[in-house]
Amino acid sequence: MRNTRCWWKYDGPEGKQVPRGQIAFFVDATKCINCKTCEIACTESNGSGSSRRMRKVRTFERGDFPHVVAYNISMSCNHCELPACLEHCPTGAYTKRASDGIVVHDPEKCIGCRYCTWLCPYGAPEFDEDERKVGKCNLCVDEIETGEMPACVKSCPMRVIEVGLLEEIDGRHGATISVKGLPPPEVTRPACRYRVRIEARDV
């Protein structure tokens, strides 16, 4: 039986799950088969419109024949240490929670200026043509607070995506944010980590 509870938290007052530090996604891209189940689960769970996907599986193809490499990266918001969306959103629609480091977007404050879609190097915030507002992954914060895992984690058939404390994830074998094809991490210092094949590592 798969564990879908947030093991890194402990029970706080009023039944809420209290975090112990920055939480983040760990994506083992070496196991990803690009089935996009995570995308579908995310869209369904968050009620996103058809024109917006808060989690995306991207395929990167590199090299010249016969030395070619392809890999799939499932990515949503990286809940960065220095989130550019938060820094420059003109309405202050973004906040980074002090308790667990999740970068949360408040749709009530959003005016649909789309500045954050230019600011984020990872393309996490996306504009919804139906809502006329931007949205992004809030790490299923409502689920997290009740001790449940985010929809993408629960749905992945290959168990590629996990959520945990960054300090624990950072110590895992192969965990990195320097991946060929991704923007340099020093721009926003993403909290999420990825495990990729050696050819995909940007050393």
Place this chain on the structure above:
Amino acid sequence: MYEREGSREWPLVIFTTALQLACGLAIVTTVFDFSANPAPIGLSRVFGIAILPTVAAGVLASLLHLGHPWLAWKAFCNFGRSRLSVEIVLTSLFGAAALLDSFLWWSGRIELRAAIGVATSILGLAAVLSSAAVYMIPSQPLWRSGWLLSSFVGTLLAVGGGLGATCGAQYGTGVLQIFLGLVIAGGLLSFVSAFWMRNVFRRLAHGKLVFAQLQAIPTRRNAGSWLSFVLYVLLTGILPVVLAAAVLPVGATGIEVAALRLAPAAVAAMIAGAMLGRSLMYSTGTALSRF
């Protein structure tokens, strides 16, 4: 997979170009006021009155970019941190100064007009510089370069100088030559910035920054983008410099005729070219490809 082109963002193209045009008008009309004969005559009065509608048209166009334009007032909320909030505040202040400046030109009062004109010009310059800063962000390496600022200032100088040249001869040969000098400076700046932009695109397209690689429009085999780039260089870089350089050495009797004949069409062409260049810039503003 990586060939997604960003939107050309026409509301923002109109906004930024109108802001530069309005700032150019403010500077030119202020120069009129400091000339030996500051009485408003014909076109110069029209230019003074046109500052406010030009800013207003740009601001109204920018609202069309928003998903919820009626909530635009919320954009002031993050003034201390957000570059976009700073731009909006400075543009609003420029608009307020333009209201006063245009009113003084409309009413024909010249007592305080020169001082108000200086303030309007300074606020206009600040608004244009802040609008360039909005795009020079770390996550957009194609934009985070001097070419973007050069192109904004180049348009301001070339278009402003061109407008001044249309009626500058009324204020003396010296004033007209100042405007022609501005046209040449603006044209050269635009020319340099266009090829600077192209070089940045090419350099980043072959570098490790994939999110830049995905965007490099002029390096792609895209006929529309190439045509935009060529017209941008011709209309904002080459045309103004050639025309202004041709008119500059003409004797006092020929200056007015030549300037009046060529300047309006040249200014219209420069504005069209600047808008094409700006649309090309916006079309490169995308993050990682979705697919």
